[in-house]
Amino acid sequence: MNRQISAVALASLVLLAALIVGTTYWQTWAEAGLAAREDNEIQRVAQFEIRRGLIYAADGKTLLAGRVRKQVGGQTLYFRRYPTHGFASQAIGYSTATRSRAGIEQEENAFLTASNQDLGTFFETLGDKLKGTTITGNNLILNLQVRAQRVAQNALAGKCGAAVALNPTTGAVYVMASSPTYDPNLMEQKGGYAKIQATKAPCHPSAPLLNRATQGLYPPGSTFKTITAAAALDDHVFTARSNFYDPGYCTEYGKHVSNALDQSGGAEAFGNISLFEAYVHSVNAVYCMIGQKLGAARVLEEAKKFGFYAVPPLETPANARSASGLYEKGKLWYPKQPQYDVDPGRLAFGQERMLVTPLQMALVAATVANGGIEMAPHLVKEVRSPGGSLVDRTAPQRLRTVLSPKTAASLRDMMVQVVERGTGTKAQIPGVQVAGKTGTAEICQCSNYDAWFIFFAPAQHPVVAGAVVAESQPNGFGGAISAPIAKEIVQAILPVASKAKP
Amino acid sequence: MTARNRELAYLIVVGALTGLGFASVYIARQSEVSWGSLSYAAFFLGLYLAAHVIARVAVPKADPYLLPMAGFLTAVGLTEIYRLGPTDAFRQGLWIVIAVALFGAALLRLRRDYRLLESYKYLFGLGAIVLLFLPRLPGLGTTVNGARLWVHAGPLEFQPGELAKIFLIVFLAAYLREKREVLAQGRLKDLGPLLLIWGAAMLVLVETNDLGSALLYFGIFLAMLYIATARLSYVAGGLALFAAGGFVADREIAHVHERIVIWLHPWTTTKVFCPLTGTMTLRQDCQSYQLVKSLYSIGSGGFAGTGLGKGTFTTPDGQPLIPYVKTDFIYSALAQELGLIGVSALLLVFMLFVARGMKIALQAEDGFSKLLAAGLTFGFALQTFIIVGGVLRLIPVTGITLPFVSYGGSSVVANFLLLAGLLLVSNRANATQ
Numbered sequence: 001m002n003r004q005i006s007a008v009a010l011a012s013l014v015l016l017a018a019l020i021v022g023t024t025y026w027q028t029w030a031e032a033g034l035a036a037r038e039d040n041e042i043q044r045v046a047q048f049e050i051r052r053g054l055i056y057a058a059d060g061k062t063l064l065a066g067r068v069r070k071q072v073g074g075q076t077l078y079f080r081r082y083p084t085h086g087f088a089s090q091a092i093g094y095s096t097a098t099r100s101r102a103g104i105e106q107e108e109n110a111f112l113t114a115s116n117q118d119l120g121t122f123f124e125t126l127g128d129k130l131k132g133t134t135i136t137g138n139n140l141i142l143n144l145q146v147r148a149q150r151v152a153q154n155a156l157a158g159k160c161g162a163a164v165a166l167n168p169t170t171g172a173v174y175v176m177a178s179s180p181t182y183d184p185n186l187m188e189q190k191g192g193y194a195k196i197q198a199t200k201a202p203c204h205p206s207a208p209l210l211n212r213a214t215q216g217l218y219p220p221g222s223t224f225k226t227i228t229a230a231a232a233l234d235d236h237v238f239t240a241r242s243n244f245y246d247p248g249y250c251t252e253y254g255k256h257v258s259n260a261l262d263q264s265g266g267a268e269a270f271g272n273i274s275l276f277e278a279y280v281h282s283v284n285a286v287y288c289m290i291g292q293k294l295g296a297a298r299v300l301e302e303a304k305k306f307g308f309y310a311v312p313p314l315e316t317p318a319n320a321r322s323a324s325g326l327y328e329k330g331k332l333w334y335p336k337q338p339q340y341d342v343d344p345g346r347l348a349f350g351q352e353r354m355l356v357t358p359l360q361m362a363l364v365a366a367t368v369a370n371g372g373i374e375m376a377p378h379l380v381k382e383v384r385s386p387g388g389s390l391v392d393r394t395a396p397q398r399l400r401t402v403l404s405p406k407t408a409a410s411l412r413d414m415m416v417q418v419v420e421r422g423t424g425t426k427a428q429i430p431g432v433q434v435a436g437k438t439g440t441a442e443i444c445q446c447s448n449y450d451a452w453f454i455f456f457a458p459a460q461h462p463v464v465a466g467a468v469v470a471e472s473q474p475n476g477f478g479g480a481i482s483a484p485i486a487k488e489i490v491q492a493i494l495p496v497a498s499k500a501k502p
Numbered sequence: 503m504t505a506r507n508r509e510l511a512y513l514i515v516v517g518a519l520t521g522l523g524f525a526s527v528y529i530a531r532q533s534e535v536s537w538g539s540l541s542y543a544a545f546f547l548g549l550y551l552a553a554h555v556i557a558r559v560a561v562p563k564a565d566p567y568l569l570p571m572a573g574f575l576t577a578v579g580l581t582e583i584y585r586l587g588p589t590d591a592f593r594q595g596l597w598i599v600i601a602v603a604l605f606g607a608a609l610l611r612l613r614r615d616y617r618l619l620e621s622y623k624y625l626f627g628l629g630a631i632v633l634l635f636l637p638r639l640p641g642l643g644t645t646v647n648g649a650r651l652w653v654h655a656g657p658l659e660f661q662p663g664e665l666a667k668i669f670l671i672v673f674l675a676a677y678l679r680e681k682r683e684v685l686a687q688g689r690l691k692d693l694g695p696l697l698l699i700w701g702a703a704m705l706v707l708v709e710t711n712d713l714g715s716a717l718l719y720f721g722i723f724l725a726m727l728y729i730a731t732a733r734l735s736y737v738a739g740g741l742a743l744f745a746a747g748g749f750v751a752d753r754e755i756a757h758v759h760e761r762i763v764i765w766l767h768p769w770t771t772t773k774v775f776c777p778l779t780g781t782m783t784l785r786q787d788c789q790s791y792q793l794v795k796s797l798y799s800i801g802s803g804g805f806a807g808t809g810l811g812k813g814t815f816t817t818p819d820g821q822p823l824i825p826y827v828k829t830d831f832i833y834s835a836l837a838q839e840l841g842l843i844g845v846s847a848l849l850l851v852f853m854l855f856v857a858r859g860m861k862i863a864l865q866a867e868d869g870f871s872k873l874l875a876a877g878l879t880f881g882f883a884l885q886t887f888i889i890v891g892g893v894l895r896l897i898p899v900t901g902i903t904l905p906f907v908s909y910g911g912s913s914v915v916a917n918f919l920l921l922a923g924l925l926l927v928s929n930r931a932n933a934t935q
Contacts, residue, residue, distance in 0.1 A: 001729055001730070002864050005872065008728065008860070009856070009879075013857065015883060015884070015891075016852055016886060019891060019894065019896075023800065023842060023894060024842060027805065027842040028804075035801060035802065037798070039784075040798045040802075041798070044818070045816070045817065045818055072816060075814070077818055
């Protein structure tokens, strides 16, 4: 019988050896695949075992995202708390046990959980692992300025809209406000998500989770004239002094496209007027004619130079950022034959099917402010290890060169005059030269408009540029509604920014 | 060094390892575990020393490695059970005391000649069948995870299949010793018993809904039949018959079919019907939830594991992550905390145990002893393969326990009896040499 017993013994050992092979497969080959599965709670829980890094405002002191300790099933887990209860919520996002993450919390998760590919962090984390102590994530210090952000949020409260302000020479984002906003602490609470969704606002759906600054798509209205003017000047087709005759309307496809209404209720008519003055007073008919002369393709090309048709870079998830451009049936639209498919006159003053994000328009203003060079916007100023040493500092990054310095200077002069004596006088600040452009975008056959203002200041040495939009304002002119908000934001930033400069 | 002194030395090593294990759990989970937990290690060292003293008296010449290895496996299991739930560890501890007591009683009662069991072979056969059908009795049996393997009597939970396995092996060893010459001739009319046992295995399959149990009993039978008759054709024929039975079961029994579907396609990308809730969900959120979560647990252990007491077995809101992690799925808990290094070492101990067991079968003098030792050892190996293979998705998952390691009184008792059997055979073989 011994021969058979030996055979059975061998078979038994082979069976057990197969178990070692099987285990090896799952713990080495298949490990990464298993870890990447989204229903893998162990990976999710593991992230809560890490003392998630903190998020601070630009001053390095104001805590925007903190943490609390909880004992769950014998494990110490760390959960997020947001002590400011809704400061730039859409930009910062949230990190919860149940509904995962959004915003910077999602995009910068690697830093916040100390799983970033940085040598210093790697050794620190390895040390913690070997000692068996809790891993602590890296802290983020954002560019968001407490006072300016508060001012923007308060000014937008009760409205639907967004405001973005950034440094045109570095791209540092000082303000990113989206209204209505929400308290991210609710995400963790029972019924909190429904409560957020039920937020009351004058727009439907109120969508508080939507980051209107980067995702909201609005017709740019007259702010788009900045791009049309840029195309006209860069091509030397026109100069700022080029003269036009404004009868109060422009004819497109045999129909009148009228200017905005004047006090007496009729369309304004300026008669003989230059490109420069038509910008200052935002005369649609003149820009309609410029658009017809340049052609839709040329205007679109200029918009693309500013970054339209591309998603602007930022430290938030890509699906929370939209590209600006022509939209057809809710999708970004690339006209095959722009000369036939797109109405050049209406495009020139920001109507047609043109939709933009506030961030993109802020970048347009910033590009003009920065002599034609567009800087990449960034929310994160620096990353610091829990001990306080610097892990990473975001360096200013040139995104693209859009305009010649000469064109940029002409546009700046035009924008200065808009605030000095044109449609944007409500943005004036004593002692500071503000440059801006209003926009009053038609959104329906009604008297409600999206009110725009894009701006930078001080005009000669800009430290802040931005865009403000307020949705669907009754009789709402950009100059009347959004320009004052821009003014408040600039006032909040200027003393801080001038102090920061040596 | 004599065999028993060697055993004592290894038991002290096992005791030290147990202390180390409990200390790691204590360090990792101080918030809910007290220093008192270390008394577990001391208590079990004491218990094993008692078992050792009995072995010294009853089976002085027996293999010195088996008892320390069984002690080691039990300690690993107990440490992990303790880590998962300290109160369960206390109950498991009580079961181990009972198991060691029965182990001692069996050694002392049978130390002169265990071969007297041969004369009760039909009683054992009948006992095995009765035990197997206990879970079927109304009011007594319960369905756990779709399979009927458990008996409930008051506060007692019992998997009679564990004990049935031992009874079946004793019966087969005696029966095959008697009939092996006849069966070896391979005449058609002698194949009756083979078909009978195949039928019984299929009946077990139908009654328990558990493919793994059926495979375990039938596998033990085939291995012992092969050892007794040396006819590979029996093994081939038996496997073919089992495959045919399994194929029919797959088509006819919903639970068996479900287990096979889970095994082949645990993850779906589209929603499929979930019979548990009656809605459409992804399969990994429904039927294959347990298997998938267990694989995540194994995968997250990686090469070195998280360390004892540092694994993740609850969700952030405190819900348990893997159902039946203490019993059927203890291997995936161990794999997460001990890593590839740890569980490979554990499996090597299982292999060593099997190697020693088979060596005893080779050394034994008479047919009954050989068949008994080989049957017990093969049963041990096959059971390990079926449960761990199920957890690793090598075969469909089944609801049986990992010998010595899993939580469960019946399992511990049955395995200590198995150990007693091997030591008795070993003692006799070494004494007569």
